[in-house]
Amino acid sequence: MAWEENPPATAKKQIRNIVSDLRRTLTGSGEAGLVPVGQDGYRLQVAGDALDISVFDHLVTRARRYAADHRIEDAVTEFRAALALWRGPALAGLDSPSLEPQRAVLDEKRLAAVEELADLELTLGQHHKLSTELTQWVTEYPLRERLTGLHILSLYRAGRRAEALQVFQEARRVLIDNLGTEPGAELQRIHQQILTGDADLAAPRDSHPDPRHFLPRDITDFTGRTSELERLFSALPVAEDAAKAVVISAIDGMAGIGKTALAVHAAHTLTDRYPDAQIFIDLDAHTADREPLSPASALDRLLHALQVPREKIPEGAEERSALWRAELAGRKALVVLDNAASAAQVRPLLPGTPDCLVLVTSRRRLADLEAAHTLSLDVLPLGDATALFTRIAGDAHALVDPQAVREVVRLCGYLPLAIRIAAARLRTRPVWSVTHLIERLHHERRRLTELAVGDRDVAAVFALSYHYLTGDQRRLFRLLGLHPGADFDTYTAAALADLTLDEADRLVEQLVDFHLLEQRTACRYRFHELLRLHAVHLADGEASETERHAALSREFDHFRHTAGLAMDTVACSDRFYRSSIPASTTPAPAFADEEQAIAWLETERHNMVAVAVHAAEHGWPSHVADLSNTLWCYFEHRGSHEEALSLYTYALTAARGTGDCDLESHALHYLGLFYRHRGRNDEALAHYEQALTLAEDTGNRILRGRVLADLGSTSWHLGLGNEALTRYQQALKAARETGDFVLQAKALEGLGSVHRAHGRYDRAVTHYEQALTLARDTGDVRRPPLVLSGLGGVYGQLGRYEEAFEHLRQALDLAHTTASRLYEGSALCEVAGVYSRVGRYEAAFEHFRQALDLARAIANRPLEDEALNGLGETARRAGDQNRALTHHQEALSLAGEIGDPYGRARALDGLAHAHHDLGHHRQAIENWQQALAAYTDLHLPEADKVRALLDELRPDTTQ
DSSP states (O other): OOSSSSOOTTHHHHHHHHHHHHHHHHTTOSSEEEEEETTTEEEEEEOGGGSHHHHHHHHHHHHHHHHHTTOHHHHHHHHHHHHTTOOSSTTTTOOOGGGHHHHHHHHHHHHHHHHHHHHHHHHTTOHHHHHHHHHHHHHHOTTOHHHHHHHHHHHHHTTOHHHHHHHHHHHHHHHHHHHSOOOOHHHHHHHHHHHHTOGGGSOOTTOOOOOEEOOOOOOTTOOOOHHHHHHHHHTSOOTTSOOSSOEEEEEEOSTTSOHHHHHHHHHHHTTTTSOSEEEEEEOOTTOTTOOOOOHHHHHHHHHHHTTOOGGGSOSSHHHHHHHHHHHHTTOOEEEEEEEEOOHHHHGGGOOSSTTOEEEEEESSOOTTSTTEEEEEOOOOOHHHHHHHHHHHHOHHHHHHOHHHHHHHHHHTTTOHHHHHHHHHHHHTOTTOOHHHHHHHHHOHHHHHHHSEETTEEHHHHHHHHHHTSOHHHHHHHHHHTTOOSSOBOHHHHHHHHTOOHHHHHHHHHHHHHTTSSEEEETTEEEOOHHHHHHHHHHHHHHSOHHHHHHHHHHHHHHHHHHHHHHHHHSOOTTGGGOOOOOOOSSOOOOOSSHHHHHHHHHHHHHHHHHHHHHHHHHTOHHHHHHHHHHHHHHHHHHTOHHHHHHHHHHHHHHHHHHTOHHHHHHHHHHHHHHHHHTTOHHHHHHHHHHHHHHHHHHTOHHHHHHHHHHHHHHHHHTTOHHHHHHHHHHHHHHHHHHTOHHHHHHHHHHHHHHHHHTTOHHHHHHHHHHHHHHHHHTTOOSHHHHHHHHHHHHHHHTTOHHHHHHHHHHHHHHHHHTTOHHHHHHHHHHHHHHHHHTTOHHHHHHHHHHHHHHHHHTTOHHHHHHHHHHHHHHHHHTTOHHHHHHHHHHHHHHHHHHTOHHHHHHHHHHHHHHHHHTTOHHHHHHHHHHHHHHHHHHTOTHHHHHHHHHHHHTTOOOO
């Protein structure tokens, strides 16, 4: 058999080697061995119950004996068990002509058993399941007429007469094409009986076994999950396209998400499609005081559900699994495997025929369950969540205060179990209002305690999930509860738990698989809010104070160190003012370029503020100081002003609480900076003045110079031109004394802007050029975009348009390169202004709109006011006076709100021009009079122009 013909010269030696290896393998197995026969022969001696064909023959013999004794159901059981031993064609994988006779004998045995089984099941009235099951057999063995006849008969009895006749015609064609003969007499007889409607072909009456219904009751207040049900049903085969394998849908999700409710509801909906059996079993993966069911124990319960007598249930799990598949073969059955622990627990419980549907629920993703359609449940959307609450609590509460109901479901994290409990508590306490329930749920430390009623308890179901974690998984889960932010990456997890990055990644992904963490975007993780509270509770109860402090210290070290690395990569002028930051002991990302650094800062912005706030409130003042001094430049140029105000307010509180004058003075300075960007100039001025006093008292000359420069900018925005000039001059002097080249460039740029506003263009250009040269010589990449914008604006006002556009092009390029949204917005306004002056109005509108959008995106209100006035002036020049009125009116309102006297004067001037062009002379005069007063107070040259216009109009005020 090894070589058929012409064996090699070494054939005997090869065979002896193989036999020797085989004897060693079989020695001690107890089930098989090689016995010598003659001089060169061996016989394989195998125990009868260890050889599958012997077991098969035994089962078939017993089935035939039962059939002879008219014990039809017992015979069917034995035939099914025998056929379940087969996994494919006989001797599959052995390609040898010498084996063909044996292969044919074995295949014949199998087919004979299939035909006898089909005959018996037709007697029992199982034609529905046979009509599907026999399709595959007839397709594989089209020349086997008895098999075809049984298939035709099953189709006919199942009410599928046309399909039965079609199968006959196909069988006839195959026989003629392959054998040149018509079908045999038996097949012809069945065909004729179908044509004539012979009553002898009718199915036996009352032969259906009782269907088995073991589903729990459906939930009467089941709400929502429409799309999830559609996904489950879409996985089912359509009627005309029979399934080729059992359909498996694996439903996973966190504890309390409603997996079982969905599976049971879907099962009840599908009972008509699976009429023979609907079986439910709890596999106890997360059941209090129980261990998960073993496959053998689960199969014992499942076989009992199908009324298999106890004495017929074998001991071994594999044998039980084979019997389970045999019992379900041909049945249209639906099986719900609830609360599964793993794919390994589920696999032995799966049917083997395509007429079945299996719904599996689990708290972990069963990614390794082959051929399963996975459905991961999320929390309920707001509408479904409020509807569920209302159905349980009653319409009265919802109708009285629908907004309060929305707040309750938010506090419940939109988790179905939590919503059910909260609604049930409200329903059973008539004196409670929804507002009272909200008050109870608002206390984070008590919220999980509140979400318990009867035997339903959110904390308890979470505890079961935690119980089945490994020690490493538990430790990471509870330490992640210490994280002050909303989400985190593996670097943060590694810092909290003092792990390598690979260890952290592995454990975090496992927690995601167990639905104890969520992953909304790649590499970012977060808790469900209620699970976060559970983790906080565990951290408080199971981690010592020392362990918690060490974990948070590592995390805070990680953030301040990584923030420093990011800001070192970003083109920013703040390095001169930052002190060195200690390196963290845990992994940190590396930034290849500024784009990566900015992306990290953007992603972690909220977390860094949360970390700084927590550090300020709980005794990590050095971390607050380091994060404050590291992030201000990022916040300023990217526009995160509200978060910056929050950070520096907490930093100020921490500094005053610890008596840290250095941190206090810096916090006051940065608060002034971000109040100014928000257009709150009076508050900015107050904080700057406090910072200046403290810097002078503590002898911090560098900070004093920086505050003086920012006082110059704020004074200018408050309309204090002379004060602004003085402050910039003082800042320039201080910068030269301390060797602060960054501040020198800033002060020179500020002086240039003040001179420009007063029409002293030559002096403005001189200061701008000095600032630009100094910035370039010292490697300050932040200052040039703003200086170039100022130069471009001056050249535009002087009518030197080519120079203006060239400088502004460079300004925009550098703003993009340095990722400064603030400087980009300023450059866009200057470019738009030049376009407006040269009559290219569409280009001007486009650039002003871009500047306006950017200003609103970064919440820079002075820049927003500048863009609105620019749009108004451009609209007036383009002849669209109504549009000009709209934009200038918006600018006027905003300037009044933020206390910007120049923006207000400019808006009034623009309104007057628009009204004048529309013929509204009285209104124009009124606006110009207001603008004249404002410009005069600011000592700006525009006052003379407005005065001249008023002089022209005053003789005629009748319109």
